[in-house]
Amino acid sequence: MAFTYIFGPVASSRLGRSLGLDLLGSRICSMDCLYCEVGRTDELTLLRAPYVPADVLLEELERWREGNTIFPDHVTLGGAGEPCLNSELGAIIRGCRRILPEVPVAVLTNSTLMADPAVREELALADVVLPSLDSLVEEEFNKLNRPCGGLTAAGIAESLLQFRRMFGGKIFLEILLAQGMNDSEENLALLREFVKRLGPDRVDVTTLSRPGAYPVAKPVAPEVRERWCGEFAAFCPQEREAPGSVFLRTGQRADHVERDQKTVADTVARSLRRRPQTPGQLALSLSLPLERVEHALAILLHEGIIHRAQGMTEHLDTHEPFYSCQ
């Protein structure tokens, strides 16, 4: 069954088995981050609009539910941009609850629209909000995140604090580090103080694991990331959930679902349309045996649907090739 705005479920280290909903339909964002793994922002805006109308998205979700007996751990609202730009965010969250009442709703956000009280109200309908904030040093923020004019790191931090005061769900803060851009001691000190005030349920310090939109963005060394993680240790999980497991409605576990090779190839192509990935990353996120992914990649390469991605592989902690469908 083909879906335009639903993808997955994929294995997420923070959300378990996550069923993704794309609220934008294309690369529409309030920032143009150097490290963005879905590519360069096509439409840089702060204008809210029904980029993907709620009724279209929810009709797909109804169909997904009809055809699936396996439930994800979360329904995750995101897409190739900033989901809060969708002016029907509130209706979409309510619709997810109606269609999949047993599944918590998570929202990924770059936090830039939280200054708007209407956005905060809508976001507060979710169970988990995953905001990102990479730097509180304005110069670093501008250089790395390349936001719409008028946005400041200090303003975003203040909005997040306002949101925390009204939100009863969980907040998982993400800080992405790029080498030489926001890994400064000044930023670490400012973020440490901010995290103390925010009191998130967890903090995830990450770095690039895939080629970013601009080759200038490079991952930090593992020891740098570990040191930053240590600084936020009280909020960092000691153990990650083992990816690659799903729960059946009956409560049984299933390590993967048998799928025919065409379906696997379609699934792999759809995933690569969203971001370049290595065979290992695909196997992990799609919960598929590596050999099936490799077979699907060979078919897709032969058919000219995908290609080996050129870029910054040499800077990443992997020797596997990246494949792309863009």
Ligand code: SF4
């Ligand atoms: S990383 Fe997120 S916030 Fe940054 S440009 Fe990409 S989609 Fe937008």
